[in-house]
Amino acid sequence: MADEERPIAYTALPLGIPVLSAAGARLGVVDRVVADYEQDIFRGIVVRGRQGWRFVERRHVDRLTTARVVLTLEEAAFDRLPEPTPAQLERDRETVYAPAHLSARRDRFVVVVRCARGGLFETLWVPGASFRSLRLGPWRIMRCPVHDRVEVVHIVDPASLTPQERAAAATHPAGPIP
Structure with missing residues (x-):
């Protein structure tokens, strides 16, 4: 693993990074991180891929790094995942996002x-x-x-x-x- 690719927590996961299958196939990019912010519970990620959005539960997430997310799923299993619910797509409810007036790092x-x-x-x-x-x-x-x-x-x-x-x-x- 390169120096610039380090394991990270879901709270530090950058949006737009690639999401890979267990075999290394590119499935899409991270569109949203879904978490219960007050309880500090990681629920999963919303991935924007070639077939639209898919919700990936945390149990299917193998690794989060600064450069990519690796899933435990193969490509065919990923394609069968459900689309996210409206609540998972809302930026103000379960998803961890920040006020616009603050710096991107914090x-x-x-x-x-x-x-x-x-x-x-x-x-x-x-x-x-x-x-x-x-x-x-x-x-x-x-x-x-x-x-x-x-x-x-x-x-x-x-x-x-x-x-x-x-x-x-x-x-x-x-x-x-x-």
């Missing part, structure tokens, strides 16, 4: 959270990593910059926020370390 990890007292702020929420907070499943204990104290926080669905709430969260941008 964007998929910056989320809006609400503390137990109701304060809203942005933070880095990297599944499997937290250096400035204590992880408790979908919640974390961390310092709330709104109240300047340690609080239990949880991710907020951006679609449920008013423009004023989004603006309030943006006044407390994410720091460089989760």
Whole structure:
């Protein structure tokens, strides 16, 4: 494996990279990463191939690298996979995507959270990593910059926020370390 091709987590999977069968045949490219963001559960990927979109469950994903995704399936089995559901195609529901105003390297990890007292702020929420907070499943204990104290926080669905709430969260941008 070349230096530039390293194993990665689903959260770092670049869109548009090739998807290969177990035998090495090119099946398409990664179009979406489907995950339950709040629970940090990788569900699979949506692949755009010659026959349209196909949803590949995580159990069929053998390897994720910086250069390719390798499946456990052969070409014929891949062609028989179902098309993704509308929920799997939505960019705002289960799929891990980021706000457009943030840089491409960090964007998929910056989320809006609400503390137990109701304060809203942005933070880095990297599944499997937290250096400035204590992880408790979908919640974390961390310092709330709104109240300047340690609080239990949880991710907020951006679609449920008013423009004023989004603006309030943006006044407390994410720091460089989760």
